Amino acid sequence: xxxxxxxxxxxxxxxxxxxxxxxxxxxxVIDPDKIIDYKKGxxxxxxxxxxxxxxxxxxxRAMIASHDHIKSIFGTSxxxxxxxxxxDQGDVQFTQEYRENKRAEKRNKILDIIVRNAVDPRTGFPHxxxxxxxxxxxxxxxxxxxxxxxxxxxxIVSALKPILPIKFAMKEIEVIVPPPYATKAYPVIERYGKxxxxxxxxxxxxxxxxxxPAGLQNDFFDAINKFTKGEVTxxxxxxx
Numbered sequence: 001x002x003x004x005x006x007x008x009x010x011x012x013x014x015x016x017x018x019x020x021x022x023x024x025x026x027x028x029v030i031d032p033d034k035i036i037d038y039k040k041g042x043x044x045x046x047x048x049x050x051x052x053x054x055x056x057x058x059x060x061r062a063m064i065a066s067h068d069h070i071k072s073i074f075g076t077s078x079x080x081x082x083x084x085x086x087x088d089q090g091d092v093q094f095t096q097e098y099r100e101n102k103r104a105e106k107r108n109k110i111l112d113i114i115v116r117n118a119v120d121p122r123t124g125f126p127h128x129x130x131x132x133x134x135x136x137x138x139x140x141x142x143x144x145x146x147x148x149x150x151x152x153x154x155x156i157v158s159a160l161k162p163i164l165p166i167k168f169a170m171k172e173i174e175v176i177v178p179p180p181y182a183t184k185a186y187p188v189i190e191r192y193g194k195x196x197x198x199x200x201x202x203x204x205x206x207x208x209x210x211x212x213p214a215g216l217q218n219d220f221f222d223a224i225n226k227f228t229k230g231e232v233t234x235x236x237x238x239x240x
Contacts, residue, residue: 117213168214172213186198
């Protein structure tokens with residue numbers, strides 16, 4: 001992945017890639033989501049990243065750099081070639097609105113991952129989402145705009161540990177579903193984890209072992225009890 005250099009010093013009304021060359025500033029207006037994909041190599045077409053196929057000296061004032069001046073600096077007046085240089089070598093500047101929206105979206109995704117996978121090591125039970133959210137605030141967790149949510153989880157969990165006893169774990173749970181519900185139980189169980197073994201008992205009950213994120217244990221218990229009207233047999237085999 002190519003590094004994204006980003007700065008927040010001044011408010012802008014466009015998402016921009018900016019490059020200083022020959023003492024002059026050059027800018028292109030970009031799609032903020034596509035520039036991230038471009039930096040990751042998921043997009044290779046420069047045109048796909050640009051909102052406008054023009055190079056500006058000041059995009060906020062709609063001041064387009066002259067072709068002659070661009071050619072004297074970059075050695076070409078081909079806008080796509082110049083835009084590629086700016087995308088590859090320049091800094092990315094996102095609007096405040098975009099940064100705030102993406103930060104909130106990423107924060108929620110990180111919370112979802114932690115809630116789904118984490119437990120209190122003292123009890124083996126999941127933490128309520130509100131407890132984890134409060135720990136986020138107390139630990140003053142900062143979301144990195146430039147990293148995927150998944151890449152920030154371990155660092156954030158480490159930052160939470162002094163405040164909140166927490167660890168990631170999986171649970172293997174044995175389930176026995178009685179005959180009236182057995183034939184339709186598989187998709188209900190599979191929604192929460194991976195069924196690692198299954199068999200049919202002599203009385204027509206469905207017996208299986210499901211491996212699921214520890215944070216989903218309570219939700220799974222609620223769902224399977226509701227589905228079977230409380231007639232299911234559940235046993236936690238191990239945590240790993």
